Amino acid sequence: MSGWFRQLFAPRWQHPDAERRRQAAGQLDPAQDEGHAALVHLAGDADARVRQAALARFESIDTLLALVDTHPSPELRARLAALLVGAAGSTPLDDRVAWVAKLGDQSLIQEVALHGDNQQLRLAAVAALRDDDEAALIAQACENGIAAVRHAAAVRVSSEAGLQQLVRQARRDKQVARLARERLNALRADAAQQTAAEAERERILSALEQHGHHAWEPLYAGRYRHLQREWEALKDLPSAEQERRYHDACLLCRKTLTDHDAQQHVHAAFDQRREDADQTREGLLEALEETLESLRRSEHLAAQDIDSLRAQKRLLATRWQALSDHHAPDDTLRQRYDRALAEYDRIGHAWERFRARAAEFDQALTACDREALQALLTACAWPDDLPPTTLLARARRSAEQQPTAHSMPDPSQFQRDVDELGVLLERGAFKSASRLHQRLRQRLDQLPEEHRRRHQPTLKRLGAQLAELRDWRGFVAGPKRDQLCQAIAELAEDTQLSDAALDRRHRQLVKEWASLGDAAADRELSTHFRACSDRIHQRLAAWRAALDAERQRNLEAREALCEQLEALLDKPDPEADPDALRDIRDRAREQWRRYSPVPRERAEAVGRRFGRVRHGLQALIDQRAQAIAAAKRELTDAAQALLDSDQPSHHRAEQAKRLQQRWRDLGRAPKGEEQALWREFRGICDRIFANREAERNDRTERARQQLDAMQALIDRLDGWQPATLEDTTILDAAIVEAEALEPLPAGRRSDGMRRRWSGIVRARRERLARLAVCEEVSRWRALQPLLNAHLAADATVLSGQPAGDVEADDSLGGDLLSAHRLRNARRREPPPQAEVEESLARLRVHLALLAGSRVGQQDDPLRLAIQVERLNEGLGRELSKAEELHEVLRELFATGPVPSELWQREAQELDAIFTQLLRLPPP
Structure with a gap:
């Protein structure tokens, strides 16, 4: 069909002319299916007038709502609004209220709330508005013509910005403005209270964190418990971050308390160790003094007593040095130790002089040479308060006897010599017993008759025992000599051993051969043993020469070391650092051990010299350490006086820093005292710095409270408006209160407060001027x-x-x-x-x-x-x-x-x- 025919026979609502379609839309019946479909189609027409005419035919709200998704247009929204507000149609109120509750279009809901024909409808529309759309609620509270609707909308405005806007715009309804102002003030009060609570929690949290980083002081635990109680007394709940910070700060505080307790235990253990060291030192010193006293009280002095005394002295010196490295002795103990060492050296020197002349004493006694004995006694210079040895006592008795033409032996002395011979035979001392027996036989003939008859049987019996001992020694020594000759011959032929091992084995064999003495002596065996020994000596000649040269070098090095230390002790530096002296002492000890061996005949003398030097060096170390300890005690007293003074805290902190620098410059006191003094000095300095921090915190807290008070005053005056001229007194009182808070702490916040305060005061004065x-x-x-x-x-x-x-x-x-x-x-x-x-x-x-x-x-x-x-x-x-x-x-x-x-x-x-x-x- 051609276009003309379609135009001729098509329905009018489909006519190309928009005016014809509009007229046709006005004639369609929406109750019929065809008419309804045509109107739905025309609702989406391109021409606005056609759409308006088609939508005007619909009276059903649900039909129009269905068209919103398929045919949206301004005309559809206007028709829907007209039906909902009651301007068109005959939809019952209850239905319209129900439809408003279902709507999702906020702009349409606002239209209904603003122009609805019934208060119930408008209230339903206001209730359908979203809570987050405060602009729509504010518009209804300010512009709606029904007071109940305005109030319902105003009640739903909850934000501070929305309430402020409502206060400014609600000029139509004073009740709405009052309600908004009251809610705004309540909201601000709640916010201020919440802010204050948050500030209080933050203050406690900051104080707890600062407390966790502070050093321990006597009130540390009490302050920690007080902050804990303040935290627990807060009613609001902390945030997760604040809870984490609180637990971290508590951990720091508990760690400080635990570390202090552990440190106290360590200090107590250290003090106990120091007391134990003093007791150990005193016990060792008392033992040495008792040994020296017992030597002076004994009847005779023997080599065994000297060996025991030397061993005890070595033990004391070793233990004393080890204890002094950790805890310096006091002056009383050190003086007693010096006296004991001096007495030991005196006894040792006397013993060495006697040892060097023992053989000469024996020969002079055998020859009864009184002049030689007197000369030897003078050269020996044995101390008068020291008991003599047995040989020295005999020499003194022999030298004290006056030579006469008819001198006779002393019977009592003869009896004592006989008793000593019996003791020597029981001990198996063959050589000493043989010499004494020979002297007794020579002196027996000089005794009176009665004494000679009394001692002759005893001397004969002891002579038989001496002969038996001689035979026994020969019986035992014969196989031993054969064995030693064979061993030294094999050693002389052995070329695999090193020189050191060969010398050590040779010395051992010679020592065993010499220990046999003249028991079972045989010229042939002796010649054979000596020949083998000579061969070994020739073989070791070069090695021994090198060893002697090394020993001489070591001796010279030890003597040079002693000279260096003696030069140091002769002119000690009064400001010497004890740590440097300790380092010199330790390095000297290491060098001494490294310069070994030395010639045997000089070893003991140079050893005693090094012992005296080392003792003097230790005394110098202790002296300097005690001087430093005294100086540090003075610094501690100065710090305590500084803590008790009335100076400002920052001045005291600066002086405490200078005291700490002087402490570091002084050096180190004795190890035990250094720790105790430092613990006391550091505790005092920590309290000084803690007082400074506390004063800083107090100033900060006062400044914060001052700023908070000024902020509260500004907020209070900002929310106040003078209503009459008599309100000038309120403004004057606020100005006086602000002047009392001056000067504010320097900072950007204070500058902003001053500017805001000046603006508020200027505005209130202007309003008061207008009121006047x-x-x-x-x-x-x-x-x-x-x-x-x-x-x-x-x-x-x-x-x-x-x-x-x-x-x-x-x-x-x-x-x-x-x-x-x-x-x-x-x-x-x-x-x-x-x-x-x-x-x-x-x-x-x-x-x-x-x-x-x-x-x-x-x-x-x-x-x-x-x-x-x-x-x-x-x-x-x-x-x-x-x-x-x-x-x-x-x-x-x-x-x-x-x-x-x-x-x-x-x-x-x-x-x-x-x-x-x-x-x-x-x-």
Whole structure:
């Protein structure tokens, strides 16, 4: 079918002409299926008028809502809004309320809430608005025509910004503004309370964290428990981060307490070890002193006693040195130790002198050479308070006997020698017993007869025992000598052994051969043993020469080491560092051990020399360490005095730093005392620094409280607006309170507070000034009855009738009463009318300038003249706007007589000016 036929036979709602389709839409019935389908199709038509006509045929809201997704258009939204608000259609209210609750289009809901035909419908629409769409809620609270709807919308505004906007815009409903202001103040109060709680929690948390980093002090645990109780007393819940920080700070505090307890245990253990060391030192020293005393109290001195004394002295020196490395002895113990060592050296020197001459003593005794014995006793110089050895006692007795021509042996001495021979035989000392037996046989013949008969059997019996001992030694020594000869012969032929091993084995064999003495002596075996020994000596000649050279070098090195240390001790540095001296001592000990071996005949002498030097060096170390300890005790006392002084905390902290620097420069005291002194000194310094930190924290807390108080004052004054002129006292009290908080701590926050405070005070003063102006205008309007009476009296006078005075109320006083009287006087003697007109014009222009109104061009000269006068008068004392207005109104009240026509003409402009003066700035 051609287009013409389609156009001819097609339905009218499908006509190409939009006007025809619009007319057809108005004739379609939506109740019929075809009409409904056609209208649905036309609802999406390209022409707005067609869409509007088609949508106007629908009365069902659900049908229109179904078209929203398929045919959205402004006309569809407008039709739907008209049906919902009740402007069109006859949908029952309950149905419309139900449909509003189901709507999702917020703009459509706002339209229903704003223009609904029923309060219930509007309330349902407000309830359907989303809570996060505060702009829509604020719009309903400010612009809706129903008070209940405005209140319902205002109640749902919850944010601070929304409430502030509602306070500013809700001019139509004072109840809404009041409700918003109350909720805003409550919200701010809650926020301030929450902020204060957060600040308090943060303060406690910061204090706890700072406390965790502080050193221990006596009140540390109490302060920690106090902060814990403050934290637990807070009612609000902390955040996860605050909870973590709290537990970390508690861990730090508990670690400090635990470390202090552990340190106290360590210090107690250290003190106990030091006391044990002193007790050990004293016990060792007492043992050495008892040994020396027992040596002096004994009857005879033997080699075994000297060996025991040397072993005990070595043990004491080793233990004393080891203990002194950790704990320095006190002066009393050191002096006792020096005396004991001096006594030991004296005994040792006497013993060495005796040992060197023992063989000569034996020979002189055998030869009964008294002169030689006397010379040996003098050379030996044995101490008088030291008991002699057995040989030395015999030598003294022999030397003390006076030589005579018929001298005879002493029977008692002979008896003692016989007893000693028996003891020697029991011990198996063959050589000593043989020599003593030979001397006794020679002296037996010199004894008296009775003593000779008494001692001869005993001496014979002891001689038989000596012969038996000689035979036994020979029986035992024969095989041993054969074995030693064979062993030394094999050793001389052995070429695999090293020189050191060969020498060690050779010495052992020679020592065993010499220990046999003359028992079973055989010339052939002796010659064979000596020949083998000589061969070994020749073989070891080069090695022994090198060893002797090395020993000599070691001896020279030890002597040089002793000389260096002696030079150090001869001129000690009074400021020497004990640590450096300890290092010298330790290195000297290592070098001494490294320079070994030395020649045997010089080993003991140089060893005693090194012992004296080492002892002197240790005494110097102890002396310097004690001097440093004394100096550090003085520093500790100075720190304690500094802690107890009344100086500012930062000055005390600076001086404490200087004391710490002096402490470091002094060096180290004895190891035990150094730790104890440092513990005490550091504790005092920590308390000084803790006091400084506490004072800093107090200043910070006071500054924070000062800023918080100023902030609270600013917020309070920011939310307050003066309503009457009497509110000036409130502003003055706030200014006094702010001045009491000055000076604020320096910082950006303080500068911002000052700027904000200045702005608020300036705004409140301006409002009070406007309120003062309004009160002046109000008082002027209250004068209108009296002014009208004056105008009536003026009209009477100007009409030529006699002038009469107007009576004023008793409440009128001050300068207004003077102006009233002046006007009555002017009525009696009227000024020229031109002057009155000029005065009224001038006052009107002055009032216009005060109100900020525009002045006509014809009044520009007056305006300029008044401005000049105001500037000149302001040079002496600047009047406030209210005072200046009062002066102008007083002068206006006193001006007269005024004709009615003139006053009517001027009154219109004056009323406009007064109306403008009554306008207050927005709160």
